[in-house]
Amino acid sequence: xxxxxxxxxxxxxxxxxxxxxxxxxxxxxxxxxxxxxxxxxxxxxxxxxxxxxxxxxxxxxxxxxxxxxxxxxxxxxxxxxxxxxxxxxxxxxxxxxxxxxxxxxxxxxxxxxxxxxxxxxxxxxxxxxxxxxxxxxxxxxxxxxxxxxxxxxxxxxxxxxxxxxxxxxxxxxxxxxxxxxxxxxxxxxxxxxxxxxxxxxxxxxxxxxxxxxxxxxxxxxxxxxxxxxxxxxxxxxxxxxxxxxxxxxxxxxxxxxxxxxxxxxxxxxxxxxxxxx
Ligand SMILES: [Zn+2]
Numbered sequence: 222x223x224x225x226x227x228x229x230x231x232x233x234x235x236x237x238x239x240x241x242x243x244x245x246x247x248x249x250x251x252x253x254x255x256x257x258x259x260x261x262x263x264x265x266x267x268x269x270x271x272x273x274x275x276x277x278x279x280x281x282x283x284x285x286x287x288x289x290x291x292x293x294x295x296x297x298x299x300x301x302x303x304x305x306x307x308x309x310x311x312x313x314x315x316x317x318x319x320x321x322x323x324x325x326x327x328x329x330x331x332x333x334x335x336x337x338x339x340x341x342x343x344x345x346x347x348x349x350x351x352x353x354x355x356x357x358x359x360x361x362x363x364x365x366x367x368x369x370x371x372x373x374x375x376x377x378x379x380x381x382x383x384x385x386x387x388x389x390x391x392x393x394x395x396x397x398x399x400x401x402x403x404x405x406x407x408x409x410x411x412x413x414x415x416x417x418x419x420x421x422x423x424x425x426x427x428x429x430x431x432x433x434x435x436x437x438x439x440x441x442x443x444x445x446x447x448x449x450x451x452x453x454x455x456x457x458x459x460x461x462x463x464x465x466x467x468x469x470x471x472x473x474x475x476x477x478x479x480x481x482x483x484x485x486x487x488x489x490x491x492x493x494x495x496x497x498x
Pocket of ligand 1: 336337339340372373374375376
């Protein structure tokens with residue numbers, strides 16, 4: 222079982238939980254586990270709870286996994302009955318203070334009074350501005366000014382939907398963002414989603430997480446020098462004004478010892494030397 226942090230569990234309706242879990246169903250399930258800490262629900266009760274709210278097709282286990290990215294949920298077994306008890310914060314969960322921005326920070330980020338994405342303003346367009354974490358906290362994003370921006374409600378919701386698609390992968394994505402080099406971040410993301418088509422938007426976001434990458438495509442191509450193989454496809458989703466470019470990993474190799482960049486450079490010069498022979 223993962224280590225539990227000595228830190229108070231957030232209230233289900235707190236800003237912290239809203240920040241951690243963009244999906245309402247995940248927040249609801251957290252609330253259910255929170256209320257039932259003294260009499261932990263069974264697998265069946267969890268399924269019934271989620272199905273009641275979100276329909277029989279809803280994937281309770283996937284929601285539970287999202288919660289376990291941040292919290293320790295202990296599973297106990299008596300006979301054939303499994304129960305799930307919400308114990309506390311996971312040791313490597315995001316910092317508790319995040320998601321609660323100071324008033325000064327909020328004022329500073331909202332000062333442009335314009336949505337960073339669509340450019341609409343509260344005065345001219347009667348939109349409400351929210352503070353958005355460019356990289357969600359659950360993916361390892363921080364409360365730094367660099368990671369904060371004003372977004373109107375509509376853009377914010379659209380963005381949440383996009384990220385929510387990948388919610389169940391947030392642990393893997395967080396792991397990818399921990400890599401120091403852009404090649405490592407891109408590679409770990411593709412590995413985490415191996416066999417799936419990964420949209421270029423997502424690769425671009427993860428590649429730029431520690432420092433902005435203006436040419437992540439090149440970093441991706443360079444992985445081929447390490448023996449990686451992936452496919453690329455471009456489609457036009459119905460009703461979209463933009464082509465959708467996606468990548469799917471076919472084969473990867475273990476990372477070299479030391480810097481990835483220098484291993485790639487060495488590989489290139491060896492290749493050039495062979496070609497000159
Ligand atoms: Zn907007």
